[in-house]
Amino acid sequence: MSQELYRLNKYLSDAGVCSRRAADAAIEAGHVIVNGEVAVMGMKVTSDDMVLFNGKPVSNKSKKEVLIAYNKPAGIVCTAEKREKNNIIDHLNYPERIYPIGRLDKDSTGLILLTNQGDLVNKIMRAVNAHEKEYVVTVDKEITADFIKKMANGVYLDELEVTTRKCHIKKLGPNKFNIILTQGLNRQIRRMCQALGYHVRTLKRVRIMNINLGDLKEDTYRDITPSELKKLKKMLEGSKN
Missing domain, CATH: 3.30.70.1560 (Alpha-L RNA-binding motif)
Structure with a gap:
């Protein structure tokens, strides 16, 4: 049986590595390797291909879906960039590979969502969807x-x-x-x-959207509830990614 083909940027997004836009930038910069060769824009891969992102193996095979709400304090930077000492990923030290949906600037506080679901990021973030x-x-x-x-x-x-x-x-x-x-x-x-x-x-x-900060304490996070997730996905129906 033939393997399903994925566009490389979608493959990386689905694997929870980064958004499609960030994946395109990484591919253009030569930071993605497929089966030992430098990847090119627009290429397609299967789940059995060996994909490296910044030298680390990536897989889009089944994984736990993660979507958390975090009450960000001032001083934390919404980036996965390791060179930023106050980056949100190292600060949270979450056990799964996740990344923030959008940004909340360093001096601002409050609700930021983090996930390993690339399509979710794209649908929430794209301005044309007006969420x-x-x-x-x-x-x-x-x-x-x-x-x-x-x-x-x-x-x-x-x-x-x-x-x-x-x-x-x-x-x-x-x-x-x-x-x-x-x-x-x-x-x-x-x-x-x-x-x-x-x-x-x-x-x-x-x-x-439908996710409220509520009484979540600063610098703590919680899982999005099943009912919140169900309503969110309903609201995202028809959104472009």
Whole structure:
């Protein structure tokens, strides 16, 4: 019986090594070896091929599915890069190979998901899928009605040369607000506030789609519950990866 063929970037993603985008970059950089030869973009492999990623063997054969919610403290960097001493993977020291779904910048706190399921990462992360992420933010001065209106309607970011999507925002206190985004531009909330003359003091992510931070203590993690996972997968139906 013929072996099923997988595109190499999907094979690496399914194996929990990295996202497809990161796999493409690694292949282009010559960091992936298949059966003793340097891999090339677009090639296909089977489960029986010998695949090395940065010199380490990779397999996409059946493994435990992992999806955890972590309450990230400030100072931890959402990368698997070993050269970063505060990288999230070494800090957690989880017994399975996992990697973060997206980023939460070093100074920010709150919810980040980590998994070994590549397709899950792609579907949640791709901006075109417009999945919600919710934050609670404090700033350095009193929030005005004009600030709320401008944030909600979209802010032009000079550095990125883009206007942010319209979003839901609610004032919670004199200098505190709740905001729900459907895109993930680099340091988006901080840039939006800065463009309007405000500076972020604290930024905490409290929800990703249907997964809530809840009362999870800082610097601890939990498994996503079966009911949460079922609802998440339902929400991801039709999402592009």
